Amino acid sequence: MQAVEIRKDIYWVGAIDWSMRSFHGYQTGRGTTYNAYLILDEKITLIDTVKETFAAELLARISSVIDPARIDYIISSHVEPDHSGAIPFMMEHCPNAKIITSLPNGLKGLTARYGDLPYEGVNANDTINIGSRTLQFVPTPMLHWPDSMVTYCPEEKILFSNDAFGEHLASSQRFDDENDLPTVLWEAKKYYANILMLYGRQAQAAFQALNGLKINMIATGHGIIWRSHIDDILACYQKWAACAVEERAVVVFDSMWHSTETIARTIAEAFEQRGIPCAYYDIKENHLSDIMTDIMTAKYLAVGSPTINNQMLPTIASFLCYLKGLSPKRHQGFAFGSYGWGGQSIMQVEEELKAAGIEIILDKIRIANVPTAEQLQAITQSIQTL
Numbered sequence: 001m002q003a004v005e006i007r008k009d010i011y012w013v014g015a016i017d018w019s020m021r022s023f024h025g026y027q028t029g030r031g032t033t034y035n036a037y038l039i040l041d042e043k044i045t046l047i048d049t050v051k052e053t054f055a056a057e058l059l060a061r062i063s064s065v066i067d068p069a070r071i072d073y074i075i076s077s078h079v080e081p082d083h084s085g086a087i088p089f090m091m092e093h094c095p096n097a098k099i100i101t102s103l104p105n106g107l108k109g110l111t112a113r114y115g116d117l118p119y120e121g122v123n124a125n126d127t128i129n130i131g132s133r134t135l136q137f138v139p140t141p142m143l144h145w146p147d148s149m150v151t152y153c154p155e156e157k158i159l160f161s162n163d164a165f166g167e168h169l170a171s172s173q174r175f176d177d178e179n180d181l182p183t184v185l186w187e188a189k190k191y192y193a194n195i196l197m198l199y200g201r202q203a204q205a206a207f208q209a210l211n212g213l214k215i216n217m218i219a220t221g222h223g224i225i226w227r228s229h230i231d232d233i234l235a236c237y238q239k240w241a242a243c244a245v246e247e248r249a250v251v252v253f254d255s256m257w258h259s260t261e262t263i264a265r266t267i268a269e270a271f272e273q274r275g276i277p278c279a280y281y282d283i284k285e286n287h288l289s290d291i292m293t294d295i296m297t298a299k300y301l302a303v304g305s306p307t308i309n310n311q312m313l314p315t316i317a318s319f320l321c322y323l324k325g326l327s328p329k330r331h332q333g334f335a336f337g338s339y340g341w342g343g344q345s346i347m348q349v350e351e352e353l354k355a356a357g358i359e360i361i362l363d364k365i366r367i368a369n370v371p372t373a374e375q376l377q378a379i380t381q382s383i384q385t386l
């Protein structure tokens, strides 16, 4: 377990979680990393720790460079345990370290989790001098917890960005230019869609706060470190924070006996015939976190469920609950489905779409039993004239 030098006297000392597949329900098909950084200066500083179960890996990487007992500061960018979980373990090995955390929420959160430790609270734009370098703290509240902050080092032009600009991606190579860029950007989009989408306004405020900082490296809290494609990830974040949508459609549905599926297929083909690319998700075969990644930047969303016991199917209810929480903006959509007698599910889906902030642009499509050729033809026509 070796540290990786990312700049003279600055080391990546985090952990690689190759086998992580579910991060509080977000499917992490490519694993993840918990990034921590060690700066060797007059005051030795550790930026973030790792998930508790990886504490020994963190300690081993630090020990490959220095005696951990020499650490003066541990900066906690965010109380969530994937970054702070190893703080108590590290404090056993760093008897002289002070823990730097944001005021008031970082201090409250760390105290609630780990009890009394030698904390030092910092406010917006406070700095500490660690020798030949300065560290400046910039709050990024609700990206994605109240205490979140980033650390900027002006002498190095490095932004230690914690959860911003990161992605769940395990790799033995630390930098953007050593990894497949489309894969990294897709995972960064997935991260934004599932963790940050709700906080677009706060993301825009954070951009304002970071505006004007000269940055030649973004050392993230998860995944790769940006050094060659900084403009690409900043441009993506600008677009995502502004909730920009493309002329694309997403169809999400479940079906017991294929009638709703037939309607879903007809809707997807109708969008394609109109020249609007359309993604098609049978919810039984696709994970919510992947579907949400696609929805974030697609203008149109059609959601379908047959009626079961006077309700929509629980899979679609779960999807709509997740959608409502992430609160996508600027989307338009409609509900569809097949039913046997009452047909309540289609009304319920429409109501939930409205509650999620989706503008309804087509009256709900309710088909009793199996759709006829004429009914499918009518659906195609209604989408042509949207």
Ligand SMILES: Cc1cc2nc3c(=O)[nH]c(=O)nc-3n(C[C@H](O)[C@H](O)[C@H](O)COP(=O)(O)O)c2cc1C
Pocket (backbone or CB within 6 Å): 254, 255, 256, 257, 258, 259, 260, 261, 305, 306, 307, 308, 309, 310, 311, 338, 339, 340, 341, 342, 343, 344, 368, 369, 370
């Ligand atoms: C277990 C079960 C419960 C159902 N409950 C209702 C119901 O409460 N109201 C209704 O309108 N249809 C109900 N149906 C009928 C289905 O909604 C209907 O067969 C519909 O066409 C199924 O669409 P699908 O082929 O997309 O699954 C039920 C069907 C099943 C199998």
